Amino acid sequence: DNSKAWSGRFSEPVSDLVKRYTASIHFDQRLALQDIRGSLAHARMLARQNIIGSEDLAAIERGMAQIEAEIVKGRFAWNLDDEDVHLNIEKRLTALVGDAGKRLHTGRSRNDQVATDIRLWLRDEIDAIDDLLRRYLLALLDLAERHAATPMPGFTHLQVAQPVTFGHHLLAYVEMTKRDRERMADCRRRVNRLPLGGAALAGTTFSIDRAFVAQQLGFDAVCENSLDAVSDRDFAIEFSAAAALVMVHLSRLSEELILWMSPRVGFIDIADRFCTGSSIMPQKKNPDVPELARGKSGRVFGHLMGLLTLMKGQPLAYNKDNQEDKEPLFDTVDTLSDTLRIFADMAAGITVKPEAMNAALKQGFATATDLADYLVKRGVPFRDAHEAVARAVRAAETKGCDLADLALNELQAFSPLIGADVFEVLSIEGSLAARDHIGGTAPVQVRAAIARTRAALNE
């Protein structure tokens, strides 16, 4: 039987081009298992409400079990003539169990059906992504812990600013990742609502029990307005925005990894298994993984813009435009999941080169602010201290040395308040240890922050 589920009204079949253009089966078959789950919950509700018979429900359950097995084994024959995943499965069900299959769609529309499928699918994907974010977080914490006291230059404007520890630097990404998880969890609350029951747009004349279906499918609540239920894709946009921010964070770290791995900087090395060579230059080892992550962030941002644009002009309620929500959403999930998985692994493959970090620190007058603070603690107004240290920096620069390499009497030329204890203040270790408050880079604080995050992760 080649006729379409809706062909009764039509006098001629669609052209092959239109068939291909309007079909979604080549991508929405990814929702097949969610579609079956949703249909089973709907059928159980219909039977419970005496809208279909218990023998119909039994037939539907039997048919769906076989269909699911066929799909899982890759033996299901997806057919372009049946347009999308919903009609493909319904058609097969009817072929297997007859009239009971034809009763399944009672009180339902593909409009509320597809919205339910996507929400079920996305909910599971958010849970998997949260798991990956957690793994990535743990990998960052391990690396940060190993380098809680490893000094490196902190930068502003990509100029050496003040010493930080490498662990402290990584904890900035830990904070971003913690927020990313919060955003995903928050988004999940709005994903996890049931559209089914909205039917085509206005609800249905049958005495359905939406709360029962919601409970069967693990939804926290039902969508409260039928028009909104079938036409809302906010949840997909929110997810994409949250995903885009994760990619922003991964892309920023990527940029740093690439920079740090450049021989000009040489702060880190990345294990060979995350790098690739050049087909012409035999000496090359390129940081392809972070470069690709930086590049792939663009597709995720693009999908976010695509989804926003998809929705902005749509009148209520359902329009076929919405079929275009799936590919961007699928690609966003795939790109994000792969990137997180690879970053969780790659963190363990990062080797830090403390000598290179130290050498960079020595060249950048990284403890100049510490000297200014030292003078302030001896009563010099900060602006005057700033000026005195700036002159000291110029002198050291002319001499081609660090502030700490100037003799005490040379330093005293810039302020008579400078004493022999200044060298502790000018040392990198002294500078780090002095920033001893919550959020500061002192190694004890870095270790405490790691411990707090680990404790929260294990709660």
Ligand code: ARG
């Ligand atoms: N394939 C469609 C989609 O993805 C399913 C809903 C179709 N509804 C309709 N009225 N044509 O949105």
